[in-house]
Amino acid sequence: MAATDPRWPRWARALWAVAAPLLKLLGLTALAAPAARAVDLPQDHEEALIHLYNGGGVKAYGPALLVRKSVADKVSLTGSVYVDMVSNASIDVVTTASPFRENRVEWGLGVDHVEQDTLMHLGVSRSTEPDYVASAANLDVSQDVFGGMSTVALGFTLGQDDVGRHGETGYFDHARHWQYRLGLTQILSPRWIASVNGEAIADEGYLGNPYRVARVFGAYVPERMPRTRTARALQLRVIGDISDEGASDRSAVRASYRYYRDTWAVQAHTLELGYTRHFGPDWLGDVALRLNHQGAALFFSDNAQSETLYVTRNRQLSAFNSYALAGKLSYTLPGDTAQRYGLQLNANLELLSFHYSEFTDIRTGQLYHFNGQNLQLLLTGKF
């Protein structure tokens, strides 16, 4: 057994000595005695992304870069940077505040390690804005079982946010976040794969926005938000190869459904359907449709007609339907150099539409809606 290998640190062998009988007792024989087949480390991989979102008065664009490199075939290191340059003149901002510009930079570092059929990932990230700093650390473990037919994954993220106000030094409040993940990916047949993922999220601290106002009896007041929130989400996904036997250009269909509910009574159903097809050896095309329906939080009100402990006019917590249609093309670049590094160019365009059923545009009194576009240009390779 790998964990009894003398090359392991003493503390790891001691921990395994305690854990292995316990796992066997619990029936986790596949965990306690992994099959000889080993999981591969994630492949070396680089991504360079230019992203541009435009919709509802908000423009957010910028570059992002990710580099993954393995070391000594046992550890894979990941570094990433993601930049959001935001120009915000959203409906909230133009009606109750002033348009603004700001930059957000997020750094991420990760390390993956494989031992037999177990892949372990440890990551940290830090996102910085002029008035908000968010730090997070996550640990994920996935285990192949059934001879690689199934993958069970467990994960945990702990986040800490520092919340400030524009023009003030220091932070006036904080928030903490706990996320617990559990997932199963299952090979169903030589053509079909399915997965089920569950996540429980707990938030505590300042969960509002210091600039946002609510409306009570027509008057604008600072929003009042609870300081705790607990959420659960469950997503089911399936992908299937539907091409004919021997077809040169294969195609696949995919579907996913997510159910979400939290203690603020926000409830959402999200359905995504997609079709992917090869066009010769160099081109891969995707089309996808996304449908989302959300119910409002208990304390959301467009214009409250009674005094309540909590009140918000945050559109994110209101009732709405959103729709999206996406198209994507991936092209494997020609030429010896490009082929050697597996260079691929990807262009994704997604058209979004949000239709609110309670939130009004106070300039017109009509229910608010907006359309948006999200463009991604991505270069990937293996260096």
Add this chain to the structure above:
Amino acid sequence: MPPSPQPRALLLLGLALAGVCGGCSTEPWVKPYERERLADPMMQFSREVLADKQRDHVYSVREGARGATGVQGGGCGCN
């Protein structure tokens, strides 16, 4: 103390799931040599990390629902 999102229930579910997996035969009904189609890029739930992260970010700052998408990422003050 964090507000409990029933992590104990999740842990028990995970153990039960792994127990079911561990208690059954490990003989795969799809042999490794039958998995050629599954290795095709179009059969992956996620092909590009950054593209998925950015897309998830676009939705998570505009919708109240979040989580269970398989996308890793920290928080932000983007709401």
